[in-house]
Each structure stands twice: as C-alpha cells, then as structure tokens.
Amino acid sequence: MRLVLARCSVDYAGRLSAHLPLATRLILVKADGSVLVHSDSLSYKPLNWMSPPCTLSEFEPDEDQRAAGVSAVWKVMHTKTADLLLISLHEVLHDSSHELGEDPGLQKDGVEAHLQKLLAEQISLLGDGHRLVRREYMTAIGPVDILATDGTGSTVAVEIKRRGDIDGVEQLTRYLELLNRDPLLAPVSGVFAAQEIKPQARTLAIDRGIRCLTLDYDAMRGVDDPHSRLF
Structure with a gap:
C-alpha cells in the first residue's frame, strides 16, 4: 500500500462529475489497484475513489498547471467504464509504500x-x-x-x-x-x-x-x- 499525504485538488469525470478544491488529504493506493482520497473526517468513508480494475499514470503538469502550483498530476482511469479520477498534487508532505502481505480477513465474534x-x-x-x-x-x-x-x-x-x-x-x-x-x-x-x-x-x-x-x-x-x- 502506498500512502501519500499531500495538498491536492481532485476531479472526477464519469457517470457524474465532482470536484474537491485544494486541501491537504490522504491518498491511498492499494495493491488491488484502487485509489482512495481521504480527509481527516467522515470516519472510514473516502471523499472520492476509483475501484479496480483501473490504472494509475503520473504526468508532469502543463504550463498552466505549473503556474497554478501543481507539481504532478495523477490520472486514474477505470479500464471498463473509462471513468477518470484526476488528482493534481501541489505539495507532497509524505510518500511511503508498505507491504502488508496477505490479509486473513475479518473474523467476527458473536455471529x-x-x-x-x-x-x-x-x-x-x-x-x-x-x-x-x-x-x-x-x-x-x-x-x-x-x-x-x-x-x-x-x-x-x-x-x-x-x-x-x-x-x-x-x-x-x-x-x-x-x-x-x-x-x-x-x-x-x-x-x-x-x-x-x-x-x-x-x-x-x-x-x-x-x-x-x-x-x-x-x-x-x-x-x-x-x-x-x-x-
């Protein structure tokens, strides 16, 4: 799993359009390919996300984006629906990857x-x-x-x-x-x-x-x- 803490804005285009203005957020990139954007609220629920199957590509910003303070652009494309999650990174505060291994799954008590x-x-x-x-x-x-x-x-x-x-x-x-x-x-x-x-x-x-x-x-x-x- 990759953990990125960054100041970013997020745009989603697909069955509906959504925009997250510039703010500090946590971006999770999981081994299954999913990408989730979290804030420091809303408990477990992400602000926006892309479920697999999808691909993540990183690009250099164009001149207009660079002038707006963007340092990198992530494009997350769903391979079946062509929905697009566009993450504009302004400042990366933390970037680390961790191998979590195989998860044994949730073992419920009191079932x-x-x-x-x-x-x-x-x-x-x-x-x-x-x-x-x-x-x-x-x-x-x-x-x-x-x-x-x-x-x-x-x-x-x-x-x-x-x-x-x-x-x-x-x-x-x-x-x-x-x-x-x-x-x-x-x-x-x-x-x-x-x-x-x-x-x-x-x-x-x-x-x-x-x-x-x-x-x-x-x-x-x-x-x-x-x-x-x-x-």
Whole structure:
C-alpha cells in the first residue's frame, strides 16, 4: 500500500462529475489497484475513489498547471467504464509504500453460529427441563437453528439472530408451519432468540404465540458475570 499525504485538488469525470478544491488529504493506493482520497473526517468513508480494475499514470503538469502550483498530476482511469479520477498534487508532505502481505480477513465474534453453539451447550437458558435434540435440524425449506424439547417433552424450534427483526419472525413462522405437519414432532412451539429484538419483531412474535428470548453473549461465554453487576 502506498500512502501519500499531500495538498491536492481532485476531479472526477464519469457517470457524474465532482470536484474537491485544494486541501491537504490522504491518498491511498492499494495493491488491488484502487485509489482512495481521504480527509481527516467522515470516519472510514473516502471523499472520492476509483475501484479496480483501473490504472494509475503520473504526468508532469502543463504550463498552466505549473503556474497554478501543481507539481504532478495523477490520472486514474477505470479500464471498463473509462471513468477518470484526476488528482493534481501541489505539495507532497509524505510518500511511503508498505507491504502488508496477505490479509486473513475479518473474523467476527458473536455471529449467529457462535450464539447457536453456546445456546446448544446452555440449553437450560430456554427454561428448566429443556433438552437439546440437535442443532441445524434440516427441513425442506432450510435448517432450524436448534430443535429441543421442553419439560413436558414437547418439541421446541429455536431461531437465532444477532439482531432480531420481523424477517426472523417470519422465517421461524414458516419453520413452525412445516414442523407442525409432522405428527412425530407436533405440537411444535417456537422461540425467537437474539441479542437484541426489535419492538416490532417482538410484537409480531408474541401475536403468533412465539416466545422471545434475549441472549447475553458475554455472559454465555463467561466474559461477563451478570450476578456481579450493580445494575
């Protein structure tokens, strides 16, 4: 990755036109060919950019550009759309290149698979007497996250989400309709489990006879002890 801190102006020409007046900015040139222009604000979002496939060419400024204080011109051309990112460099404050190597990718913590595994191991969170039948119970329309039985031996289907919204309730409803057609499983009740359940989803679930369960991921993995809290 190449990092260039420079006073520059930027023009974009393509499906739309955009202009960034002269200011100090950070220009990132990545190994995949992408070029991003950042300011010291807007968090992670660049002010302008060119995605690959594209090519970067550096030119000497013409007389008019040199008279305006431009020391170098970068032309970044998209090879498929011919969109053009034109960066006029007035003063380069820093220019360095760094080999970052292969990135292993983002490893998310607290995804649905983690919640499913922990809830299967701590099935008593569903209530006293619950027992795990299996995880990923396959149906004709997809896998039910957890199939369990309650204290009376009745079947319970559990749908797990990080953020519980109406789509998740609809998904569990479809599973319940299908499972309740199986005489070996019926009657099947539902539990909608998530770290956070939106009010609209909770209302819909309750209206359909589906129980809601809020999961405390930190407590489930032993990072946070809810019994030691003051609040």
